[in-house]
Amino acid sequence: MTDQPTGVQKLNIIKAINAGLRRSMENDAKVLVMGEDVGKLGGVFRVTDGLQKDFGEDRVIDTPLAESGIIGTAVGLALRGYRPVCEIQFDGFVFPGYDQIVSQVAKMHFRSGGRLRLPIVIRIPYGGSIGAVEHHSESPEATFAHIPGLKVVTCSNPLDAYWMIQQAIRLDDPVVFFEPKRRYYEKAEVDLDGEPDLPLESARVALPGTDATVAAYGPMVKTCLDAAAAAADDGRSLEVIDLRSLSPLDLRAVYDSVRRTGRLVMVHEAHRTLGVGAEVAARVTEQCFYSLEAPVQRVTGYDTPYPPARVEEEYLPDLDRVLDAVDRTFAY
Amino acid sequence: MTVETAAGDTPPEPELVQLLTPEGQRVPSEHYDPLIADITGDDVRSMYRDLVLGRRVDSEAVALQRQGELGLWASLLGQEAAQVGSARALRPQDHVFPTYREHAVALCRGVDPVKLLALFRGVDQGSWDAVETHFHLYTIVIGAQTLHATGYAMGIQRDGAIGTGDPDRDAAVIAYFGDGATSQGDVNEAFIWASVTNAPVVFFCQNNQWAISEPLERQTRVPLYRRAAGFGFPGVRVDGNDVLACLAVTREALQRARDGEGPTLVEAFTYRMGAHTTTDDPTRYRLNAELEHWKLKDPIERVKAFMVRGDLADQAFFDGVEEEADELAVHLRAACRALPDPTPTSIFDHVYVEPTPDLVAQRESMTAHLDSFEEEAAR
Numbered sequence: 001m002t003d004q005p006t007g008v009q010k011l012n013i014i015k016a017i018n019a020g021l022r023r024s025m026e027n028d029a030k031v032l033v034m035g036e037d038v039g040k041l042g043g044v045f046r047v048t049d050g051l052q053k054d055f056g057e058d059r060v061i062d063t064p065l066a067e068s069g070i071i072g073t074a075v076g077l078a079l080r081g082y083r084p085v086c087e088i089q090f091d092g093f094v095f096p097g098y099d100q101i102v103s104q105v106a107k108m109h110f111r112s113g114g115r116l117r118l119p120i121v122i123r124i125p126y127g128g129s130i131g132a133v134e135h136h137s138e139s140p141e142a143t144f145a146h147i148p149g150l151k152v153v154t155c156s157n158p159l160d161a162y163w164m165i166q167q168a169i170r171l172d173d174p175v176v177f178f179e180p181k182r183r184y185y186e187k188a189e190v191d192l193d194g195e196p197d198l199p200l201e202s203a204r205v206a207l208p209g210t211d212a213t214v215a216a217y218g219p220m221v222k223t224c225l226d227a228a229a230a231a232a233d234d235g236r237s238l239e240v241i242d243l244r245s246l247s248p249l250d251l252r253a254v255y256d257s258v259r260r261t262g263r264l265v266m267v268h269e270a271h272r273t274l275g276v277g278a279e280v281a282a283r284v285t286e287q288c289f290y291s292l293e294a295p296v297q298r299v300t301g302y303d304t305p306y307p308p309a310r311v312e313e314e315y316l317p318d319l320d321r322v323l324d325a326v327d328r329t330f331a332y
Numbered sequence: 333m334t335v336e337t338a339a340g341d342t343p344p345e346p347e348l349v350q351l352l353t354p355e356g357q358r359v360p361s362e363h364y365d366p367l368i369a370d371i372t373g374d375d376v377r378s379m380y381r382d383l384v385l386g387r388r389v390d391s392e393a394v395a396l397q398r399q400g401e402l403g404l405w406a407s408l409l410g411q412e413a414a415q416v417g418s419a420r421a422l423r424p425q426d427h428v429f430p431t432y433r434e435h436a437v438a439l440c441r442g443v444d445p446v447k448l449l450a451l452f453r454g455v456d457q458g459s460w461d462a463v464e465t466h467f468h469l470y471t472i473v474i475g476a477q478t479l480h481a482t483g484y485a486m487g488i489q490r491d492g493a494i495g496t497g498d499p500d501r502d503a504a505v506i507a508y509f510g511d512g513a514t515s516q517g518d519v520n521e522a523f524i525w526a527s528v529t530n531a532p533v534v535f536f537c538q539n540n541q542w543a544i545s546e547p548l549e550r551q552t553r554v555p556l557y558r559r560a561a562g563f564g565f566p567g568v569r570v571d572g573n574d575v576l577a578c579l580a581v582t583r584e585a586l587q588r589a590r591d592g593e594g595p596t597l598v599e600a601f602t603y604r605m606g607a608h609t610t611t612d613d614p615t616r617y618r619l620n621a622e623l624e625h626w627k628l629k630d631p632i633e634r635v636k637a638f639m640v641r642g643d644l645a646d647q648a649f650f651d652g653v654e655e656e657a658d659e660l661a662v663h664l665r666a667a668c669r670a671l672p673d674p675t676p677t678s679i680f681d682h683v684y685v686e687p688t689p690d691l692v693a694q695r696e697s698m699t700a701h702l703d704s705f706e707e708e709a710a711r
Contacts, residue, residue: 058490064528069479069521076429076483076505079468082490100518103473104480111457112469114682148683172685201688248688 005192012187016158017047017123017179019192020165021085025055031169032077034061035070035087035123044089045125045184067097071122075104078118083169091126092135092306098143105174106149120174121165125181126154127219127269128301128316131309138306139270141218144176145247145279152247153200154178156221158188160204160244163196171200180219201245203253209239212263212326215254215280217243220267220317227322238326246276254280255287262293263329267317272300294332297325348601349581350571354629356637364580371576373644379575380639381653382416383632386436388657389445390606392664393435393452397610401668402452406433410573410605413631414538416440417578418506418600421586424466425493425503429481432470433538434508441467445660446667455671474509475516478535481507482522485531485589494532495592504589505533506582512543514559515551523563523597532589534582535560535597538572540604545617557599565595572602573631603629676702 004022011019025031033048033055039062042049052060063070067088074084088094094101101122108118128137145152151173155161161179168175198204206221207228216224221242228238239257243249258264264284266277281296299317307315351359351368386408393405408415411433419440422428430437435448438460447460451470458469471477485505488494493503513519514537526533539556541548552559560567566588570581578600585596603626607614639645680687680695687695 064521064524066517066521066524068518069525072476072479072518072521073483073486073525076480076485077487078483079462079480080484080487080491082487096517099473100476100479104471104476108469109685110682112462112682113456113459114685116462116469117685151684248690 007193008189008191010187011158011162011190012185013155013158013161013179014045014047014184016162016190017165018049018051019190020162021048021051022054023192024085024166024169025051025059028083028169030081031083031085032059032061033085033087034063034074036063036065036089038062038087043087045181047123047179048087067093067095068100071097071100071105071120074120075100075108075118078120079116083119083121085121085123085169088122088124090136091124091138091140094122094124094140101144101150101176102147106147109173110149117172118174119169119172121168121177122175123165123177123179125179125184127180127182128306128312129182129219131312133309134306137309137312139268139301141176141178141246142270142275145249145276149174150247151175151201151245152178153245154180154218155244156180156183156206156218156242157186159190160242162190162192164200164244167196167200178218182219183222186222198244201248201250203244203250204242205239205253205257206242207238207240209237209261211237211261212265212329213239213241213254213257213261214265214267214322214326215241215243216267217246217276218269220269223317223319224267224322227319227326230319231323231326236326243276249276249279249283251280251283251287254284258284258288259291262291263326264292265297265299265322265325265329267299267322269301269316271303272298273303275300294329297328299325348569348571349577350574351576351580352574352634352638354573354634356634356639356641358638358642361580364577364584367580367583368576371579376635376639376644377649379416379420379579380632380635380645381656382420382436382440383412383575383635384653384657385660386412386416386439387632388661389435389439389448389664392661393449394606394610396449396665396668397452402449402610403454404609404611405452406609407604407606408433408435410603410626410631411538411540412436413575413635414536414572414578414600414602417575418536418582418598421579421582422466422506423499423503423586425500426466426586427481427484427503427505428467429477429484429505429507430468430470431474431477431508431510431513432472433510434470437508438467441465443467445664446671449664449668450671453668453671455674475513475519475522478507478509478513478519478522479525481505481533482525482529482531485526485533486529488532489529494590502590503532504586505531506536506586507533508536508538510543511537511539511541511548511551511556512546513537514556523560523565523595526595527564530592530594532592533595534585534589535595536582536600537597538600538602540572540602542604542608542614542618544608544612545614547618555599557597560597565597567597567599569599569601572600573629573634575631575635602631
């Protein structure tokens with residue numbers, strides 16, 4: 001018996017993921033939640049709040065403080081028929097578990113010739129602008145999207161958060177699920193009883209527009225929507241695309257948009273070199289070469305380690321940097 | 333060597349559980365004899381057969397590698413008793429997480445040895461049915477499988493498959509690893525996890541004294557079995573070249589696990605008589621005298637001596653096993669050479685459960701590229 005909310009509710013991303021986890025656990029007794037402090041505390045961000053009370057300690061597991069152990073034991077649980085949802089407490093703490101994710105989780109289905117499936121979801125709150133100390137503000141998504149066998153997705157709003165977590169849990173492939181922690185408290189209306197309007201592995205046009213295309217994901221979608229609002233005041237119409245899935249990368253909406261606008265600005269918090277933006281730029285060049293009016297512009301974090309919090313706003317892409325990049329696409 | 337503990341006291345040298353001396357004499361044990369009281373002459377003969385066939389698979393594989401038929405092989409020579417003794421303690425529902433050297437365990441679990449050869453030939457990365465055989469795929473990253481074993485054991489707990497007293501239901505997991513692996517974080521994390529969750533898992537460490545070129549003292553200052561105490565579960569050191577002792581000790585540990593009493597660390601004290609793998613040259617780092625010393629403790633010879641002493645087998649039996657091994661060897665050679673190479677485009681088949689659009693496109697691209705050569709040749 002759980003207090004599953006129903007109907008249309010105004011939820012922030014934390015509550016939306018919580019509701020999605022709750023629904024997944026109700027629908028499938030094999031779904032487990034495991035991680036550091038996910039039980040009684042409900043997670044340091046309270047994403048798993050109340051789940052242990054309602055589903056018990058066997059299904060919501062407070063683990064020892066060891067990320068490789070979280071992922072490695074999740075592999076074993078999955079081999080036994082369970083569907084573990086692992087929480088990594090912060091982005092920068094995933095690396096002790098990186099070997100298990102890359103060498104074991106990602107490859108098991110392939111190396112077994114398809115006989116063994118690992119339906120594991122690895123939730124990672126990521127990104128900066130929260131004034132944190134080191135290792136609490138990073139964006140390591142490209143280091144996972146580079147690995148065959150993993151799916152990598154990220155939500156930008158409560159509605160997507162609610163559905164994408166459930167879709168990720170239902171998938172038989174392992175999924176790394178990035179949560180935009182600086183947007184955790186953004187609220188929106190979510191119909192908890194409806195159906196998702198998009199498959200997990202597809203991008204969404206967050207705002208239609210006609211003059212230039214801006215692509216982003218996770219925490220940067222809101223930044224880009226704010227930039228589009230500012231651009232609209234200046235009479236310029238930006239189309240904003242939320243990529244949502246980084247592996248596989250669904251760029252059909254981006255191609256369609258760039259063929260109309262001829263201009264693309266790609267925005268992410270992660271470092272620039274070999275980031276998701278580099279892949280997007282390469283593919284757009286391949287697919288939309290004759291439509292491009294300007295080179296693809298990237299607005300990203302710089303190629304430095306994540307800096308001290310007092311300068312992180314200068315490190316992170318913001319509205320002005322996005323608009324500057326849009327201006328550059330009109331300078332050619 | 334005596335080892336000083338941090339507290340400065342000198343613990344007694346560890347006792348090695350041994351039920352068969354190297355000369356094949358049965359050592360009585362009040363504690364362990366009841367654990368193998370049901371073992372008949374047939375069982376001993378059957379274990380002898382497993383030991384001999386295990387060694388023959390191994391020597392044939394080494395030869396096939398030398399002939400260029402395999403890319404690599406990791407020899408189990410010297411570790412047959414540790415593997416057969418522990419594997420014969422398993423029930424069908426128990427689950428095995430091996431390293432890449434558990435060829436004799438694989439045989440005992442009914443895995444076709446040709447499938448082991450296929451992996452080392454480079455045909456696939458493990459084609460046996462890990463669910464049906466309850467023998468997981470080989471794991472090459474050292475120690476990673478101990479966490480998988482522990483997680484699987486946590487699943488058994490959640491399935492209510494321990495402590496019911498039903499011998500067909502209660503299940504345990506055994507994780508194999510070596511002395512080198514005990515230095516890995518994953519192994520230590522697995523010990524912690526198993527301990528705090530009381531998971532039904534047996535950690536079976538084959539201490540073969542060498543991690544490629546590094547001797548045991550590069551990995552530890554205390555006997556490995558004693559590490560278990562620090563994690564809060566029992567550890568036992570067994571003569572890893574004594575198949576009966578390995579059987580008895582593993583049976584006890586597995587039953588503790590199935591009864592819901594938690595993990596055990598078994599240190600099977602043995603010796604890697606061959607090279608680490610076929611690419612290794614042990615003459616660069618160890619003395620031949622050491623190998624000669626361990627040859628006197630050969631795991632197969634002592635069972636044979638025991639059987640002869642006890643009139644458990646006659647020459648016709650030993651000849652029959654040799655003949656069977658010869659036939660197996662002939663079969664392995666032919667079957668290995670007959671293994672078909674995978675088709676190049678098959679690499680795209682199982683990256684994900686359903687192929688992604690990118691992979692479909694890349695497969696088409698590879699196909700077109702390969703076809704272009706055939707078209708050129710046809711011209």
